[in-house]
Amino acid sequence: MYLKRKIDSFFELWHADADRLPILVKGARQIGKTEAIRHFAENHYDSIVEINFVEQPKYKQITVDGYGAQEVVSAISRLNPDFRFPKGKRTLIFFDEVQEFPDIATSLKFFAQDGQYDVICSGSLLGVHYRKIASVAVGFKVDKDMYSLDFEEFLWARGYGDDLVEEILSCMRSRTPLSEATRFALRGLFLDYCTLGGMPYVVRNYIERRSFEGSLASQRRIVRDYGDDIRKYAEGLDKVRILNVFNHIPAQLANETTIKFQISKVAHGARAREYAPCVDWLRDAGVANVCYALRTPKLPLAGNYDESRYRVFMSDTGLLMGMMESEVGEDVRVNRNLGIWKGALYENIVAEALVKSGRPLFYWRRDESKLEMDFFLRRGEELVPLEVKGGNDSTKSLNEMIRSEKYPDIKWGIKMADANIGYADNKLTVPWFCAFLLDRYLGEDSKTADAVAWFDPVQAKSNRRGASDEG
Numbered sequence: 001m002y003l004k005r006k007i008d009s010f011f012e013l014w015h016a017d018a019d020r021l022p023i024l025v026k027g028a029r030q031i032g033k034t035e036a037i038r039h040f041a042e043n044h045y046d047s048i049v050e051i052n053f054v055e056q057p058k059y060k061q062i063t064v065d066g067y068g069a070q071e072v073v074s075a076i077s078r079l080n081p082d083f084r085f086p087k088g089k090r091t092l093i094f095f096d097e098v099q100e101f102p103d104i105a106t107s108l109k110f111f112a113q114d115g116q117y118d119v120i121c122s123g124s125l126l127g128v129h130y131r132k133i134a135s136v137a138v139g140f141k142v143d144k145d146m147y148s149l150d151f152e153e154f155l156w157a158r159g160y161g162d163d164l165v166e167e168i169l170s171c172m173r174s175r176t177p178l179s180e181a182t183r184f185a186l187r188g189l190f191l192d193y194c195t196l197g198g199m200p201y202v203v204r205n206y207i208e209r210r211s212f213e214g215s216l217a218s219q220r221r222i223v224r225d226y227g228d229d230i231r232k233y234a235e236g237l238d239k240v241r242i243l244n245v246f247n248h249i250p251a252q253l254a255n256e257t258t259i260k261f262q263i264s265k266v267a268h269g270a271r272a273r274e275y276a277p278c279v280d281w282l283r284d285a286g287v288a289n290v291c292y293a294l295r296t297p298k299l300p301l302a303g304n305y306d307e308s309r310y311r312v313f314m315s316d317t318g319l320l321m322g323m324m325e326s327e328v329g330e331d332v333r334v335n336r337n338l339g340i341w342k343g344a345l346y347e348n349i350v351a352e353a354l355v356k357s358g359r360p361l362f363y364w365r366r367d368e369s370k371l372e373m374d375f376f377l378r379r380g381e382e383l384v385p386l387e388v389k390g391g392n393d394s395t396k397s398l399n400e401m402i403r404s405e406k407y408p409d410i411k412w413g414i415k416m417a418d419a420n421i422g423y424a425d426n427k428l429t430v431p432w433f434c435a436f437l438l439d440r441y442l443g444e445d446s447k448t449a450d451a452v453a454w455f456d457p458v459q460a461k462s463n464r465r466g467a468s469d470e471g
Contacts, residue, residue, distance in 0.1 A: 028286030197318010219322030
């Protein structure tokens with residue numbers, strides 16, 4: 001059973017381009033990269049050459065004679081004469097698990113110049129190695145980030161079509177409530193999604209079995225696999241430190257008094273400067289999402305955040321569930337007994353949805369009071385605060401930020417809650433399950449260079465220093 005993915009349409013557009021460059025698909029382990037690429041390849045190519053550098057380490061020899069396309073193809077043919085590269089037809093060469101052999105990226109320039117073969121590279125932890133890979137193939141490849149299933153893809157897996165999503169988006173744009181029947185159905189589906197997360201293996205088993213049986217065991221196995229990856233691939237850093245940060249994410253999210261990720265709670269005597277690279281490693285590996293604290297709630301975002309203060313979320317809420325006690329899954333499905341977990345779970349799912357739609361994460365807290373905001377979005381010249389509620393409580397901080405003259409970039413805000421769509425007092429209220437649509441609601445024109453703060457905080461810091469030097 002193949003689960004329809006958003007990357008499918010990306011591959012279709014790429015295939016329609018006569019001048020297509022090699023693709024580098026980045027993403028965490030077990031999110032469905034290999035499956036999606038194979039599905040695309042089987043429907044578009046008669047000749048497919050798939051090489052997995054983990055399972056077939058002998059292919060690390062294919063660049064011995066050079067990095068040119070013909071040299072690499074000849075080397076592949078010598079190692080496996082069964083591979084076919086028919087003349088007059090495009091062959092797809094799929095290099096998988098390239099984190100085991102990042103040197104193959106050097107050949108992408110020559111494949112792009114040769115033009116006889118289509119090339120897709122994929123692998124886990126590519127974000128960790130990305131700077132090295134990018135430096136040897138700049139201008140000769142297309143980068144594509146992939147994530148576990150978002151809620152829209154989950155709806156597709158459950159058999160729902162695009163008409164349902166369009167109905168939700170239409171109600172958001174017109175600020176009119178969904179019918180109670182539709183909201184009730186979507187709420188139940190969303191709570192199921194929160195319990196399962198977006199890992200394809202977990203979702204597929206749930207659909208095929210029509211039950212949650214085995215889902216928690218699968219989530220915990222994937223969490224263990226992530227820990228094994230840390231032990232195997234972390235370089236130049238204390239692997240124990242990275243594991244400590246990884247294992248402390250749930251506890252710190254559940255602490256409602258925590259306004260930032262506290263390194264001091266990770267290990268006795270832990271210092272921020274020693275552990276900051278560990279957080280970066282988890283973010284680059286696609287395991288965690290990092291939300292940076294704004295110095296003050298105003299634009300621009302990229303020049304206005306503190307890289308030393310941040311919150312850390314799991315990249316997939318299902319894996320967060322796998323790191324908690326067994327009963328939490330049932331509590332989420334019936335929305336009860338969550339206690340301190342309630343706010344953490346819904347904030348994590350919203351953070352996940354924002355990242356999957358291409359949005360950087362920022363939050364803010366005023367030191368001298370309890371005024372705080374969970375997330376901020378940008379639409380043109382507007383700064384839009386977003387407050388996530390575990391139920392349908394009042395939004396004191398959101399109301400104050402909208403009304404106060406201290407924040408001129410803020411004209412209105414968004415409340416996400418266990419509620420229907422509505423608008424009052426310059427505040428849009430939407431149900432939790434609308435999180436994946438916020439980017440479309442705000443409009444594509446709202447995306448700016450501020451996104452560099454999420455993709456590469458190191459580069460953002462460099463840009464700020466450069467601007468300061470020029471000033």
